[in-house]
Amino acid sequence: MITKKILLSFPKMATGKPMAMELIKTYNLDFSILKAMIDDNIKGTLLLEIRGKQTDIDAGIVFLRENQIGVKDVQSMVVVDQKKCVSCGACTAVCAVNALEMDENWSLVHHEDKCLECMLCVKACPMRAIHTVM
Amino acid sequence: MAKTYQQINEKIARGEAVVVTAEEVIDIVKERGLKDAADYVDVVTTATFGPMCSSGAFLNFGHSDPPIRMAEISLNGVAASGGLAAVDTYLGATQPSQDRGIEYGGAHVINDLIAGKEVHLVATSRGTDCYPRKEIDTWVKLEDMNEAYLFNPRNCYQNYNAAINTSSKRIYTYMGILQPNMGNITYSTAGELSPLLNDPLLKTIGMGTRLFFGGAQGYVSWMGTQFNTACERDEKGYPTTSGATLALIGNMKEMNPAYIRGAVYEKYGTSMFVGIGIPIPILNEEMMSFVSVENKDLYTYVFDYSVASGGHPKLKKVSYAELRSGSVDINGKMIKTSPLSSLKVAREIALELNHWIKKGQFFLQEPIQSFPMANALKSLEIKEGEAR
Ligand code: SF4
Ligand code: SF4
Numbered sequence: 152m153i154t155k156k157i158l159l160s161f162p163k164m165a166t167g168k169p170m171a172m173e174l175i176k177t178y179n180l181d182f183s184i185l186k187a188m189i190d191d192n193i194k195g196t197l198l199l200e201i202r203g204k205q206t207d208i209d210a211g212i213v214f215l216r217e218n219q220i221g222v223k224d225v226q227s228m229v230v231v232d233q234k235k236c237v238s239c240g241a242c243t244a245v246c247a248v249n250a251l252e253m254d255e256n257w258s259l260v261h262h263e264d265k266c267l268e269c270m271l272c273v274k275a276c277p278m279r280a281i282h283t284v285m
Numbered sequence: 286m287a288k289t290y291q292q293i294n295e296k297i298a299r300g301e302a303v304v305v306t307a308e309e310v311i312d313i314v315k316e317r318g319l320k321d322a323a324d325y326v327d328v329v330t331t332a333t334f335g336p337m338c339s340s341g342a343f344l345n346f347g348h349s350d351p352p353i354r355m356a357e358i359s360l361n362g363v364a365a366s367g368g369l370a371a372v373d374t375y376l377g378a379t380q381p382s383q384d385r386g387i388e389y390g391g392a393h394v395i396n397d398l399i400a401g402k403e404v405h406l407v408a409t410s411r412g413t414d415c416y417p418r419k420e421i422d423t424w425v426k427l428e429d430m431n432e433a434y435l436f437n438p439r440n441c442y443q444n445y446n447a448a449i450n451t452s453s454k455r456i457y458t459y460m461g462i463l464q465p466n467m468g469n470i471t472y473s474t475a476g477e478l479s480p481l482l483n484d485p486l487l488k489t490i491g492m493g494t495r496l497f498f499g500g501a502q503g504y505v506s507w508m509g510t511q512f513n514t515a516c517e518r519d520e521k522g523y524p525t526t527s528g529a530t531l532a533l534i535g536n537m538k539e540m541n542p543a544y545i546r547g548a549v550y551e552k553y554g555t556s557m558f559v560g561i562g563i564p565i566p567i568l569n570e571e572m573m574s575f576v577s578v579e580n581k582d583l584y585t586y587v588f589d590y591s592v593a594s595g596g597h598p599k600l601k602k603v604s605y606a607e608l609r610s611g612s613v614d615i616n617g618k619m620i621k622t623s624p625l626s627s628l629k630v631a632r633e634i635a636l637e638l639n640h641w642i643k644k645g646q647f648f649l650q651e652p653i654q655s656f657p658m659a660n661a662l663k664s665l666e667i668k669e670g671e672a673r
Contacts, residue, residue: 238629243623244462244464245464253623256629257624271462278546279388
């Protein structure tokens with residue numbers, strides 16, 4: 152049993168739900184929706200945490216791709232642009248789980264696996280060095 | 286043995302000066318003792334890189350043909366002052382843009398200019414007999430301007446508050462985002478590396494002091510606004526509250542965009558990260574004693590930023606060693622602490638200044654005038670009725 156975060160992009164949000172049901176039935180995959188978004192052109196994005204056997208997960212992903220759904224492996228939707236970051240530390244103030252943390256040299260480190268996708272750090276960064284992938 | 290500025294400058298010229306950072310000097314004093322260390326070290330470099338709102342640029346665009354006496358001026362949509370002569374302006378760092386608001390403000394324009402980018406200049410005027418043009422719409426670059434210098438009325442706070450929020454709502458401040466119910470503490474200092482904490486009584490830093498300013502060689506031009514030398518101090522003289530500030534001047538054309546950066550504080554405004562490095566001459570044992578200070582001996586107070594009127598209430602006196610440890614005990618609860626100014630970049634600046642001095646590219650300037658040591662803060666009274 153493994154756990155994995157994936158980011159799905161749908162041509163139309165409406166296709167999201169039935170596909171997800173299919174995943175559970177056919178591939179024995181358990182999942183939770185961490186984030187769901189829809190843009191102006193009704194393109195949808197879902198951040199899922201899926202749990203299941205590696206072989207089932209791989210088969211599930213093939214199935215999704217066959218149905219024109221974009222699948223991206225992500226650790227976290229949050230990305231820190233190292234070129235813009237000055238290691239001020241302002242983002243660490245709002246990160247409740249210390250996914251953003253200062254190392255012993257006072258340089259920012261980003262533990263993507265710990266991220267809860269709360270997005271507060273995006274607003275907290277004065278350099279606007281943090282953005283989300285989508 | 287005491288040294289003079291001239292003797293130290295001669296050593297710099299010969300490439301013999303011993304220059305270390307304010308962090309490195311701590312161990313040197315521990316190993317050699319104060320007296321020997323004072324003889325050995327000539328200059329200690331200090332630095333800071335953090336948000337400093339009271340900043341801005343004086344610019345002169347040169348005259349167009351026919352000429353214009355600019356009255357309303359904007360650069361990339363950010364309004365600049367029309368209150369100077371025809372083609373002079375002052376662009377304030379915190380001025381938001383008309384189209385992007387605080388996400389792009391005066392500080393970002395300044396950064397773009399220093400980075401060599403073209404900036405959109407739009408100005409209007411009523412037109413005069415000698416300046417007939419009424420509108421101008423063009424693109425300008427730093428290198429095309431006559432003069433461009435930063436003049437920052439208040440930079441380099443000697444010490445500063447730490448912030449907490451005791452209310453039940455999240456608040457958005459210039460001290461960053463403060464989580465409800467004392468969820469976090471923020472602080473903003475380079476501590477033992479910070480310029481004015483290494484010269485607490487301003488014995489070597491005064492009007493005319495040469496320094497590292499945004500990557501250029503700049504100067505202290507005046508005392509900074511809200512200059513408070515009558516502040517609370519510990520028994521050695523180190524301020525435990527805000528203390529002194531500096532007004533700085535420096536040539537933008539020689540600056541580096543890495544050290545002058547636009548910043549955005551959510552629901553607060555635009556600010557500017559300013560990189561400053563100040564060399565402290567080790568003239569005697571007293572100066573060596575001042576620069577050997579450690580974070581564990583430097584204190585500030587945690588203030589409650591959820592109370593805005595009548596001054597923020599003081600919660601606790603804490604050392605910078607406690608703040609740097611990652612958490613501070615407030616009423617029996619360990620509260621997470623986070624910095625807002627970049628120690629990493631401050632260290633880079635202290636090292637860069639160190640290299641300039643060692644290579645004989647930077648010499649010390651003795652202050653032309655010292656600053657007053659009993660200057661207290663005034664506040665603004667609200668008076669009603671007619672002028673009196
Ligand atoms: S707030 Fe932004 S600039 Fe500061 S450390 Fe975090 S990511 Fe880097
Ligand atoms: S999204 Fe939230 S949990 Fe993830 S890094 Fe940012 S602040 Fe931390």
